[in-house]
Amino acid sequence: MTFLRLGSTEEDQTIADAVARFAQENLAPVAQAMDEEAFSATRHVPGLSELGVMGMNLPEHLGGPGVTPTAMLMSLVTISRACAATSSMIGAHYLGTDALLIGGSAEQHEQWLPRCATGEWLxxxxxxxxxxxxxxxxxxxxxxxxxxxxxxxxxxxxxxxxxxxxxxxxxxxxxxxxxxxxxxxxxxxxxxxxxxxxxxxxxxxxxxxxxxxxxxxxxxxxxxxxxxxxxxGFKIAMKVLDNSRLDVAATSLGIAEAALQAAADWANQRLVGGEPLATKQAIQFKLADMKLRLEAAWGLTMQALALRQAKQSFSQQSAMAKLYASEMAGFVTDEALQIHGGYGYTREMPLERYVRDARILRIYEGSSEIQRTIIARSVLGY
Ligand SMILES: Cc1cc2nc3c(=O)[nH]c(=O)nc-3n(C[C@H](O)[C@H](O)[C@H](O)COP(=O)(O)OP(=O)(O)OC[C@H]3O[C@@H](n4cnc5c(N)ncnc54)[C@H](O)[C@@H]3O)c2cc1C
Missing domain, CATH: 2.40.110.10 (Butyryl-CoA Dehydrogenase, subunit A, domain 2)
Structure with missing residues (x-):
């Protein structure tokens, strides 16, 4: 179940819940094998397309399912909880189709986008x-x-x-x-x-x-x-990146949610000195800090989304959401691994995968340093 998020509607949540069910049933079971064998996440395109995910960034007249950016973001969070590689593949598809949507003519839209919406074309x-x-x-x-x-x-x-x-x-x-x-x-x-x-x-x-x-x-x-x-072309690319940084924030949120849940479950079940790990204040404080940063990242992301939906400028907010959420995902996945001790360091558990998956989020679609530059320029009024 997806939690209520400020700025989301019941319909957004129904859509995200359907995607979450699909992700848990179809993506999560093969996520570890995909990581081990590095086979392509595009194998999930047909299933994702049935739910409309491949066209969620596109308007209905071009074959999109007609969902809000909020429903799209929440769907990406649920996908990332199960398999961040799949979310990354979808994000790259959105980068390409968004560029065409933003910069292309009506004729170009008609020629290229409907088959992208159905997932026939990547x-x-x-x-x-x-x-x-x-x-x-x-x-x-x-x-x-x-x-x-x-x-x-x-x-x-x-x-x-x-x-x-x-x-x-x-x-x-x-x-x-x-x-x-x-x-x-x-x-x-x-x-x-x-x-x-x-x-x-x-x-x-x-x-x-x-x-x-x-x-x-x-x-x-x-x-x-x-x-x-x-x-x-440069202006088109920058507009696309404003949108896609929210997709990276969504991936960050999804990985962090999965890591936090795993850490809480482990803390409850793992006995140390005859007592659950969860009874130790040092562990509770870790979990509290993880949750706090996760919720702060949600807040920044939803704020940027609200501006986007209101068709206001949101470059700075998008940069802040991407920067904070990706750094938060680094922190949360690392702490979750720490709570698992040696077990977290093995490939028997997904913790080390979460750490590795989260690492790219601080690099692509503008590194943390570049996001800080964007934010600082905005503060300075450049
Ligand atoms: C898995 C993966 C998938 C990707 N997918 C795509 C894709 O689909 N399409 C695409 O176009 N690109 C893609 N990229 C590229 C990605 O966006 C770049 O790697 C990223 O923008 C950083 O560029 P770079 O690697 O050349 O690092 P560089 O630009 O060489 O930067 C190296 C380091 O220097 C820092 N740095 C650079 N300039 C400054 C500055 N002015 N001030 C302070 N620090 C600075 C950077 O933050 C970074 O830490 C992908 C990358 C990866 C790893």
């Missing part, structure tokens, strides 16, 4: 390059106009879903000298000649959420696949 979002993800305006991938086409050349790194995607939203410079204003965004079908995709990176955590290096060598993309005007 999307990817290719912004990061080997020379640095934190400063994307410095990218080196270029797009040169030749008649009705652009020719794309460059390398993108750590692109989730790339190998399994139907298309990637690729960000490339149409003007090398113009910094962020020189970036444009393109819908790039994955099977175009000139695209090479590596084998999946060997990741520390979320091992079912595959990420790849993508090489583009003279890839010819129709000009009709450009999103918006030339030079508008």
């Amino acid at each position: 999307a990817a979002f290719a912004l990061t390059e080997p020379r640095g993800g934190s400063h994307p305006a410095d990218m080196r991938t270029k797009a040169v106009r030749e008649g009705d086409e652009y020719v794309l050349t460059g390398i993108k790194h750590f692109i989730s879903n790339a190998a399994e995607s139907r298309f990637m939203i690729v960000f490339a410079k149409t003007d090398m000298e113009a910094g962020a204003r020189g970036v444009s965004a393109f819908i790039v079908p994955r099977d175009l000649p000139g695209i090479q995709i590596s084998s999946p990176e060997k990741l520390m955590g979320i091992r079912g959420g595959h990420a790849f290096e993508v090489s583009l060598e003279g890839v010819r993309v129709p000009a009709a696949n450009r999103l918006g005007e030339e030079g508008h």
